[in-house]
Amino acid sequence: MIELKINQDITSNKLNQAFTFNVPDNVSSVSFQIETEQALWLTYMVYDEKKELRAQYVRGMTPQPVTVHNERENTSANTISGPVKAGEWTIDFAVITKDDVTALTDWATCTILFDAELETAVLGDLYSWHDGETATFQLNAYDKELIFNAEKAWYKGDFHTHTIYTDGKMTRKENMQSAANQKLDFFVATDHNIVPTSWFDRTDILVIPGVEVTAPLGHFNIISTLTSPFTKQRLADMETEEGMNKIINHHYGDDSIISINHPFLTEWKWLLKETPLDKVDTMEICNDPTYPFNKQATEFALLAWNKLLNDGYQITGIGGSDSHLKPDETYDGSDIPSLIGDPGTFVYCDQLTAANVVKALKKGNVTVSRGERVQFGIDDLISGNQCSQNKGVATASVETDEAIYFEWVIDGEIVAREDGNRSECAYDFNNDPGFHWVRVDVRFADGSFYGFSNPIYFGEKQPTMKKWGELLELVEDQIND
Template sequence: MLEIEVKQDKDSHQLNQLLCFNVPSHVHSVSIEVRNEQYMWLTYIVHDQQKKLRGQFIKVSTPQPIIIHQEQEKSSPYTYYGDIPEGEWTIDISIIAREEVKALNNWCTFTIMFNEASDNRKPDLYIWQDEQQSQNLLNVNDEIIFNESKRWYKGDFHTHTTFSDGKMTREENMDSAKNQNLDFFAATDHNIVPTSWFDETEILVIPGIEVSSPILGHFNVISTNDSPFSKHRLEDMFSVEGNVKLLSEDYGNALISISHPFLKHFNWKVTETPLDKIDSIEIWNDPTFKDNIEATKMALIAWNHLLNDGHKITGIGGSDSHNKPTEKYEGSTEPSLIGDPGTYVFCDQLTAANVVKGVKNGHVVVSRGEFIHFQIDDFISGDLCNVEKGTAKVFADTDDPIFFEWIVDGQVAKKETGYQSEFHFDFDKSYHWIRVDVRKKDGSLYGFTNPIYFGSKNPKLKKYGQLLEIMEK
């Protein structure tokens, strides 16, 4: 057994450190447990002697110890099973402490044991991991078909569990998703990628990660085969340059999405973000959280600027679910639920690859209520329309009249109350776009569509900071 103390030798609230420990020969498991003050946000990543990522952990309510085992059924979730090579392993640690504990000398203690693992797995888990252990990759089969139908599928691109700071277990997430009639959701715990999930045929679960910088904001990598921290350090999250590296990494066909970009205290501040690396923006984050009213308003304005500039970045929603289904945020009259808002994606068949493809193509509608039907002839959200003159139609299957706001080239071109609306257009041959915001009687957002495009335009805005400058004018 090894015990390693992590000390802070200066009066600071932040620590980034690389610990080393030696694994002897003939080891079949490594067990790691950390003890620390409760007023700390602690993340660590474990790499073995061959520099492969083997373990991921966030200290909130995550079960301990984490067990890295050569057998998959005895390895903890969020670890990579396989041979345990002898030699020097490393633990990459990142800690943020509150004022009341930052002056403490000893911030945490790691206890490491070998060949002491118990079965920490449930038999109903299926593995997303590369069984050959040839690379730091998950073996995610994104072509598994969950539904054969060609239609709109309802999902959620931003969820959390007890393995980061969520209050729901993975089982409870599944139950809640079923209750919300979701077809899919992305598992995006903070700074860790799931390596397994429950073998569930009803709901597609897509592995993801919310890269969460405590000072610069958050972004999601959805349907990823790898962790950003396979090749990078946790400390990269604390700098603009580091975040650009993390965001710009090659994640294959994964979806890169900025989370709640204007949410107070969690807004995206990485001004050097290359806009061509962003596939989508989380326009609407948990509608029951009071600060998201203003944040969503600002995100819609920013999105209009990007669309006007020629960027075809898709707008999505995310519940950012943290709470139990019965819990409400302070000041809210509604519980915070997975799938609120619902993000609908048009797919030929329900597979992870098709969901990502649908988002990248802009085939997305977001709604807190019923689905919002929006089209021009056979063209839907995200399509490039070759008709210069015609009629766009929108309707929602709701019992209550709603307000339709036709957004054309960034401006509200028409408002209409009812259950359906039409907009007649007659464009020239230059670049244009049309989308619809839908609101309730009280003016609160009911949902929005992505644009139908007419022509194309070469964007002039290259960096996120340029967008912020426009917003400030």
């Protein structure tokens, strides 16, 4: 047994610290147990003697101890099974707290045990996304081509979800049941800084592995990742612009997506001004609309998205429930439960597979809604398509009894508004046949967010903005006008 005291004196509310420890010969497992005196936002990553990432942990309700075992069936969730070899291993800690902790010295105690006779959280009825044959952090057993539905159709999903393995309140099994209740076809598992290496097995809902990189100056999702951002980078890299750009630029698989989360939400807004815009595939326009501060954040995100589109970026707008609560729980200031799938993001796929969901995202074949799907098009074209006809009529509809209205947006300007559940908008670019785009926003009768389509594009434009900071300046200027 090894006991580590995380007791570094600090002068700020952030801590990064790494320890090395020796694994003896002839052991089959190594287990980690964390105890803290305060409710700290504590994360650790464990690396073996070859510097391979083997375990991930964020303090929430994660079952402890966390065990890395040479057999997959005896290995905890979010770890990599495989040979537990003798040598120098490393455990890398990060702590972020909003409390006044400058006087504290004893943050936490980590106990490390070898071949411990302890009850561990094993895979059990979970489906492993790791082949168990190597100790490399690579989701080799995850089948991105596995067909969950063979029909060509619009599928409803959620790109931002959480569980008890970080700061969510639902288990993975409860997430699956809640998703089924919300009639979701798929969702992305995006716990904070942790890539799931297994999941609860259910054949009717597609679960795509992801991670929410949760840094002090912004959060972003890696959607459909086959590896962790912390295989090459370290937790401390989240503290700097340079480190975050390294994480964003890392290769996570050919089908991975980089998505900026809730970019204008209070203390969790995206403030990393050096972020290269050409690395951003999607942006979360609407984050959990039951959270009161997201009403304004959604409006700012729509404004920023318009400016990106006008500059020539074809970044796909998506939604994310950011689900943390039980299905019957609400946030302060809201009387509506916070649910997985609110909002829902609809993608158009030939068949429902993880690979096809990513393809649809990259093409922009996406609409977002708090209720029924926003149907939008020009003739046979849908969101994300290119249109060669400079004059025509765009149509939109929502099959709902809710009182809603449509706002037609052309090149960033609202050009028409119409009540009801169906609407049309004529466009004519013949006098200016350059780059243009058309999309529709949908709102409840009180003006609050209901949904939106991604644009249909006319031509292409070479973007001029390079970094997020340039976009922030434009948005701030318009907000201040």
